[in-house]
Amino acid sequence: MNNSLPKLAVFISGTGTNLQALIEAAKKKKLEAEIALVVSSSEAALGLSKATKAKIPAYIYLPKEYQSKEEAAQALMGKLKEFKIDFIILAGYIKLIAGEIIAAFENRIINIHPALLPKYGGKGMYGTHVHEAVLAAGDKESGMTIHLVDEQYDHGRVLTQIKVPVYDDDTPALLAQRIQKEEHKHYPIVINKFIKGEL
Numbered sequence: 705m706n707n708s709l710p711k712l713a714v715f716i717s718g719t720g721t722n723l724q725a726l727i728e729a730a731k732k733k734k735l736e737a738e739i740a741l742v743v744s745s746s747e748a749a750l751g752l753s754k755a756t757k758a759k760i761p762a763y764i765y766l767p768k769e770y771q772s773k774e775e776a777a778q779a780l781m782g783k784l785k786e787f788k789i790d791f792i793i794l795a796g797y798i799k800l801i802a803g804e805i806i807a808a809f810e811n812r813i814i815n816i817h818p819a820l821l822p823k824y825g826g827k828g829m830y831g832t833h834v835h836e837a838v839l840a841a842g843d844k845e846s847g848m849t850i851h852l853v854d855e856q857y858d859h860g861r862v863l864t865q866i867k868v869p870v871y872d873d874d875t876p877a878l879l880a881q882r883i884q885k886e887e888h889k890h891y892p893i894v895i896n897k898f899i900k901g902e903l
Contacts, residue, residue, distance in 0.1 A: 793895060815858070
């Protein structure tokens with residue numbers, strides 16, 4: 705472990721494909737940071753196996769297990785302090801981040817969203833729901849957005865957007881696949897630039 709590298713906590717809720725892309729980028733030194741902790745909103749998240757395989761500590765964060773939202777946020781904050789986390793990276797994390805965490809990590813939380821924000825963002829707009837909405841609207845392009853996180857879903861300064869075409873015979877799965885390919889390619893690059901102060 706290189707202690708001089710910035711420490712990242714990657715937050716997941718599902719399969720962890722972007723987590724895996726970041727793990728591989730870090731191994732190849734394309735991501736100049738250490739993934740020090742994986743935080744999951746579900747004990748059933750498939751991405752946890754990717755953390756285990758990479759020997760990254762994982763923390764299951766279930767706010768409902770605490771007496772209050774404040775107590776839950778304090779527990780998460782304690783875990784982030786324990787691992788000396790510098791930046792939080794959301795990778796398919798579908799829960800709203802508590803205000804206390806946003807304040808403590810102001811301009812140090814990054815999210816990736818599978819659409820061209822501000823279109824198709826907000827509560828409930830994640831994963832296949834986004835692609836279904838894009839196809840239903842008949843849009844000719846979609847893509848992904850990497851942005852800073854604030855107290856609203858899919859809000860905050862945009863760091864980059866990558867467009868992909870939408871084809872007439874697209875399905876949500878095909879569109880998701882095309883966008884994920886761009887996510888996996890660009891997320892490590894943008895995180896690198898951001899933590900170096902280049903964005």
